[in-house]
Amino acid sequence: MKLTNSNAAPRFSRRDFLKAATHFMFWSGGLLGLLGLARFFSYKPAPQTPSEFDLGALSAYPPGSRTIRPDIPAVILNSGAGITAISLVCTHLGCTVEDNGAGFSCPCHGSRYDQAGQVIKGPAQQPLKVLRVEIIEGKTARLHLD
Amino acid sequence: MTHFKSLIFTITLVCGALLVAFVGNKTASGTVPQATPTLESSRLSQPPTVVAPNQADNGAQAYWGMCMSCHGDRGQGLTEEWRNAAFPPGIRDCWQSGCHGSDHPANSFELPASGIPALAGPGTLARFSNALELNKHIQTNMPFSRSGSISSKQSWALTAYILKLNNVQTAGLTYSETNSAALPVHDKLNLPESEIPGALILAGVLGLSIFGLVYQYRREPSGSILKPVRPNFFQHLHPARIPALQARLRYTLGAGGLAIFLTFILLVTGLLEMVYYIPTPQQAPISIQTITTLVPYGSLIRNLHFWSAQLLMIVVTIHLLRVVLTGAYSHSRRFNYLLGLGLFALILLLDFSGYMLRWDDGIKWALIVGSNLLKTIPWLGAGLYQFVVGGSSPGAATLTRFFFWHVFGLTLAALLLVGWHAFRVRRDGGLAAPPLQRPRDQVITRFDLVRREVLVMAVCGVLLLLFALFFSAPIGAPFSDTSRLAGDSRAPWFFLWIQVLLPLGDPFIIGVLMPVSVFVVLGLLPYVLPNTKSDELGRWFPAGNRIAQVIAVLIMLTIFILTILGALR
Missing domain, CATH: 1.10.760.10 (Cytochrome c-like domain)
Structure with a gap:
């Protein structure tokens, strides 16, 4: 049996080990930097838009009335049985729908809804969202977006 | 090399010690019991005093x-x-x-x-x-x-x-x-976790890799010429081998390479700051305070940007002095010297425009004085003022323009010039050095060169990281007309030398002509004065261009002394 040449470098020399360790350190440094970067991008500022709106006195919404509040945007309905609210945000891609007399139509992609917010014509699939209305002490109303 | 190695070793030790100190400190402060409030018998009595009041x-x-x-x-x-x-x-x-x-x-x-x-x-x-x-x-x-x-x-x-x-x-x-x-008054906010552990770990990891590099560098002195290794992208940017004389740190001081490294840090951190910065007069300081207070690692990134910019100013000054004091700008390298001076001017403008983007109380006087200096220029003044300010007085349009110049206009020009400057170094035959006597044994390979560069960068990067961790870049309250006039009326430090001289005479001569003439005088040095002979190249203070050396040192010394005077006012 022959002995291996003592001058030949071992398969994984000390130098190789140092090189690998140095590379490992550099790459883990880079990885740490990336993790920090992910945290840097994770900052979320406080929400700017309010999540509830004061609708004012109930007397402003007599039975049979339809009031459009473009700032929310929503339509406030009083069918006689109480106050309800329908969001005017199209369920397709979020444009604000317009009142076309017979219902609502979306200016962006032509979705159409009836007075109750049900879809008449696509591309929207879902009916307009019904918003929660809270009656406070039987006198004023507050609308919640959530 | 041995004392250099021991320096690196010391730095690594210091990093480790800081890490340990921080962790120890954290556990210690975590065990301090909170003072429990006691109910007072009377509602009018003084609140109880706390041992370490916040x-x-x-x-x-x-x-x-x-x-x-x-x-x-x-x-x-x-x-x-x-x-x-x-x-x-x-x-x-x-x-x-x-x-x-x-x-x-x-x-x-x-x-x-x-x-x-x-x-x-x-x-x-x-x-x-x-x-x-x-x-x-x-x-x-x-x-x-x-x-x-x-x-x-x-x-x-x-x-x-x-x-x-x-x-x-x-x-x-x-x-x-x-x-x-x-900080809003309606929402309860939680501060991001401290940046210190993350940054210290990063500094430690980089420090260890420097240690590995130094160790390898000592064990493997440029013996790998015959090694069949294919150069990677970064190695390809360098010549296959360069004379060892050119590559000595003692000769180059590593200043040119360091400047490119700092430019790279500035680009990356600057891009990150743009994620949250809002360039409107009302929002600018608020968004910067958001970055420094609320965004995770935001303050570290802003501090890195700020300190890299200040350091770049110093490094390019050293680079300029090195080139003059070694006579390296002689003969065919004269044009590249002018490109370098142009870059210096761009860096001054970039620093000034970046300083303006704070738009807080602290920049007010620099903005007013700086823009009004433009008005003093004959014929061109009114047009230049309009070009920079974008109106009859500084306002939202001014901030938009500074923002544009800082993040795009000047940056683009500077990057093009950096590329050209580096290209010309190779086109002109590499760094200035005397003709080789024995070419075989006086060269180092591109592998060695890149390793030395990476070494300098890593040392600089770790130091910068530690510095940025503990020293914050300035930011104040939003700029308002009613804010107290006292404020900080000092110019940014790189213009302090001009501010010191401004009271002495005509603002056009002192505030505009004088700084421009400094550039003109420096630019004329290799064209007017005798150049260094080629066998004198590659070392400090060659006799051939003594006059230029004296002029450059006198100019820089004057500026330095005036800056110190301005800082002490």
């Missing part, structure tokens, strides 16, 4: 002394209930008791007829959008009878206490002008 604790004391009698012990305002609790039966009706009428006694004062509002509870702080506005209101309007008498420190303590009463105090933070514009 800002809100100090605010509680100040509130007790100055605010409580009117605004109530819980910030409820002067309610019926509080009057009955706090005052003796005879003087409970504050408006009619005689103490606070129009003919009140000497030791008393008038009360606002509209009543005294509550400070705590839903909706009470609705008129303020951030803590800075709340503080400003306290400082200018309170107390009612002696408005403006509260010291800045006390009004910040009161701000913290009132926010605490409203349960929206940001814990672990001292409210001040440098962070309060980003």
Whole structure:
């Protein structure tokens, strides 16, 4: 049996080990930097838009009335049985729908809804969202977006 | 090399020690018991003193002394209930008791007829959008009878206490002008975790890799010429081998390479800052305070950007002096020297425009003085002023223009020039060195060169990281016309030398002609004065261009002394 040449470098020399360790350190440094970067991008500022709106006195919404509040945007309905609210945000891609007399139509992609917010014509699939209305002490109303 | 290695080893040790110190400190502070508040028998008595009071604790004391009698012990305002609790039966009706009428006694004062509002509870702080506005209101309007008498420190303590009463105090933070514009008075915020552990770990990992590099570098001295290794992209940017004389750190000081590295850091951190920076007069300082206070690692990134920019200014000055004092700009390298001077001017403009983007109280005078200096230029002045300011006086358009120049216009020009400058180094035959005598044994390979460069970069990067971790870049309250005039009227430090001389004469001559002529004189050196002979190249202070060396040193020394004088004013 022959002995291996003592001058030949071992398969994984000390130098190789140092090189690998140095590379490992550099790459883990880079990885740490990336993790920090992910945290840097994770900052979320406080929400700017309010999540509830004061609708004012109930007397402003007599039975049979339809009031459009473009700032929310929503339509406030009083069918006689109480106050309800329908969001005017199209369920397709979020444009604000317009009142076309017979219902609502979306200016962006032509979705159409009836007075109750049900879809008449696509591309929207879902009916307009019904918003929660809270009656406070039987006198004023507050609308919640959530 | 050995003492260099021991330096690196020391740095690594220091990194480790800092890490240990931090961890130890954290565990120690975590075990300190919190003082439990004790119920007081009387609602009028002084709040208990705390051993190590925080800002809100100090605010509680100040509130007790100055605010409580009117605004109530819980910030409820002067309610019926509080009057009955706090005052003796005879003087409970504050408006009619005689103490606070129009003919009140000497030791008393008038009360606002509209009543005294509550400070705590839903909706009470609705008129303020951030803590800075709340503080400003306290400082200018309170107390009612002696408005403006509260010291800045006390009004910040009161701000913290009132926010605490409203349960929206940001814990672990001292409210001040440098962070309060980003802190709302309606939401409770949590500060991001400390940047220190993450950055220290990163510095430690990089420090270890430097150690590995140095170790390998010592063991493997340029013996790998014959090794069949294919150069990677970064190695390909370098010549296959260069004379060892050119590559000595003692000769180049590594300043040119370091400048490119700093430029790279500036690009990356600058891009990251643009994610959150909003370039409008109202929002600019607020968004910067958001970056430094609320965004995770935001303050580290901004500090890195700031300190890299300051360091770049110093490094390119050293680079310029090195080139003059070694006569390296001689002959065919004259043109590249001019490119370098152009880059120097661009860096000055980039630093100045970046400084302006803060748009806080601190930049006010630099903005006004800097833009008005343009007006003093004959013929071109009015046009230049309009070009820079974008109107008849500094405003939103000015900030937009500075933003454009800083992040795009000047940056693009500087990057093109950096590329050209580096290209010309190779086109002109590499760094200046005498003709080779024995070419075989005096070269190093591109592998060695890149390794040396990476080494310098890593050392610089670790030091910069540690420095940025503990020293913050300045930011103040939003710029407003009513802000106190005193402010900081000093120019940014790289223009201090001009500011010192400005009182001495005509602003056009001193503020415009003088700095321009410094560039002209430096630019003319290789064209007017005798150049270094080629066998004198590659070492410091060649006899061939003594006059140029004296001129450059005198100019830089004068600027240095004037800068120190300006800083000491």
